[in-house]
Amino acid sequence: MLSLFLIVVNALNEGFLQTLKLFAVTLLGALPLGLIISFGSMSRFIPLRLLTRGVIWVIRGTPLMLQLIILYYVPGKVMGYSPWGTGEPGRFLAASIAFIINYACYFSEIYRGGIQGVPKGQQEAGMVLGMTGRQIFFKVTLLQMVKRIVPPMSNEIITLVKDTSLARIISFQEVIWAGQAFMKTSHGISGLLWPLFFAGVYYLIFNGVVTLLLGKLEKKLDYFK
Amino acid sequence: MALLEVREMEKRFGSTQVLGGISFSLEEGKALAVIGSSGSGKTTLLRCLNFLETPDRGLIKVKGETLFDADDKASYSEEAIRQKRLHFGLVFQNFNLFPQYTALENVALAGKLREKDKGKWKEIEERGRALLGQMGLSQRTGHYPHELSGGQQQRVAIARALALSPDVLCFDEPTSALDPELTNEVLRVIRSLAQQKTTMIIVTHEMAFARDVADEVIFMDEGAIVEQGPARQVIESPSQERTRQFLSRYQET
Numbered sequence: 001m002l003s004l005f006l007i008v009v010n011a012l013n014e015g016f017l018q019t020l021k022l023f024a025v026t027l028l029g030a031l032p033l034g035l036i037i038s039f040g041s042m043s044r045f046i047p048l049r050l051l052t053r054g055v056i057w058v059i060r061g062t063p064l065m066l067q068l069i070i071l072y073y074v075p076g077k078v079m080g081y082s083p084w085g086t087g088e089p090g091r092f093l094a095a096s097i098a099f100i101i102n103y104a105c106y107f108s109e110i111y112r113g114g115i116q117g118v119p120k121g122q123q124e125a126g127m128v129l130g131m132t133g134r135q136i137f138f139k140v141t142l143l144q145m146v147k148r149i150v151p152p153m154s155n156e157i158i159t160l161v162k163d164t165s166l167a168r169i170i171s172f173q174e175v176i177w178a179g180q181a182f183m184k185t186s187h188g189i190s191g192l193l194w195p196l197f198f199a200g201v202y203y204l205i206f207n208g209v210v211t212l213l214l215g216k217l218e219k220k221l222d223y224f225k
Numbered sequence: 226m227a228l229l230e231v232r233e234m235e236k237r238f239g240s241t242q243v244l245g246g247i248s249f250s251l252e253e254g255k256a257l258a259v260i261g262s263s264g265s266g267k268t269t270l271l272r273c274l275n276f277l278e279t280p281d282r283g284l285i286k287v288k289g290e291t292l293f294d295a296d297d298k299a300s301y302s303e304e305a306i307r308q309k310r311l312h313f314g315l316v317f318q319n320f321n322l323f324p325q326y327t328a329l330e331n332v333a334l335a336g337k338l339r340e341k342d343k344g345k346w347k348e349i350e351e352r353g354r355a356l357l358g359q360m361g362l363s364q365r366t367g368h369y370p371h372e373l374s375g376g377q378q379q380r381v382a383i384a385r386a387l388a389l390s391p392d393v394l395c396f397d398e399p400t401s402a403l404d405p406e407l408t409n410e411v412l413r414v415i416r417s418l419a420q421q422k423t424t425m426i427i428v429t430h431e432m433a434f435a436r437d438v439a440d441e442v443i444f445m446d447e448g449a450i451v452e453q454g455p456a457r458q459v460i461e462s463p464s465q466e467r468t469r470q471f472l473s474r475y476q477e478t
Binding site: 139 | 311315334335339369
């Protein structure tokens with residue numbers, strides 16, 4: 001009985017490790033890429049601005065699942081061979097790229113709101129006091145922008161934790177994939193339903209931790225309005 | 226010699242002429258009030274003096290030194306403008322305090338950023354404390370802006386502008402965002418600055434205050450100076466019909 005439990009937990013742990021990897025890589029890639037895209041969407045050079053906003057429209061306007069399928073399967077069908085290879089590393093790479101691009105577009109809109117939300121008077125007050133552009137950004141604007149983006153960013157990050165499960169559409173072996181496998185047969189065990197519920201517990205606990213951490217950050221920035 | 230001299234300053238936004246050839250001078254230790262209806266160019270004038278806008282034509286001189294010459298503006302680097310604008314201080318209508326800093330930090334921040342020797346930061350803070358004391362805020366130095374009333378915030382903003390010892394302190398409708406009760410505490414502070422012979426330009430809608438505190442008054446309309454003279458004379462017996470019209474609206478209310 002105990003050994004059965006350990007086998008399932010081990011399998012789920014392995015799946016959740018993949019979930020975590022995809023989550024971490026997406027966050028690391030999309031947070032800076034989103035900032036770059038937000039600068040593009042605010043550019044005074046109109047063609048760049050229109051192009052960036054067009055890309056954001058397409059990426060946010062279509063399902064992430066569709067983007068995953070297209071990115072993973074279409075190159076292989078068109079070119080005759082898959083650039084992703086056949087194994088799990090290729091699936092992880094493809095999933096990472098699709099997730100980073102998708103989330104960077106969402107993040108960029110949050111950044112844009114944060115940057116444009118800081119009143120222009122703040123910058124002018126810094127200028128009148130003889131501060132450099134760099135000093136104004138780092139000493140005046142940045143923290144106000146961070147404060148503004150933490151709540152919408154928290155929402156997006158919690159959604160990302162759950163969205164990683166979409167990667168199973170290209171057979172990425174994350175935690176739900178691992179749990180569902182026991183409904184049929186996995187590790188010599190068949191017809192188990194509870195691993196699926198147990199997979200949900202992983203998400204609950206992890207999102208609980210994420211919520212606490214982001215809540216702490218929000219509270220830390222609560223000392224000013 | 227005049228401390229500040231402005232000559233033929235012009236500014237347009239697109240096809241709208243906002244300032245059409247403004248010239249005036251200001252002696253050291255004098256307070257100048259600028260009055261006029263909204264859209265008459267008063268705020269733009271202050272913003273030009275503080276290099277938040279670049280005039281299309283004209284000249285700005287302080288203590289005989291040419292700070293700005295529209296015919297020569299290509300030669301001004303960002304860095305040069307940054308130094309030149311320190312001749313002026315600006316108090317905004319909406320205070321624009323930095324919300325993440327305490328009152329004292331707001332006052333001391335710019336000074337500290339300019340001083341590489343951290344040993345001197347204590348001096349800068351002491352001076353900030355003294356300025357806040359002068360504003361009647363010695364009990365509020367550790368408060369964040371959102372913990373202060375509008376009048377207190379504006380007084381912090383005045384201390385912040387004074388901290389860098391500008392030659393000319395500019396006020397852009399400093400009490401327009403305040404209710405009458407808080408207006409008075411800010412006007413009291415400006416009045417005491419006038420008594421200490423601080424050179425000031427005050428854009429205001431408080432006519433009685435302009436009459437009592439300012440040495441000179443300029444009345445602007447549609448981007449031009451219509452009338453200019455000793456404060457009491459311009460406000461109590463204006464010589465121009467347009468000035469009379471404008472002032473009569475204040476007497477009715």
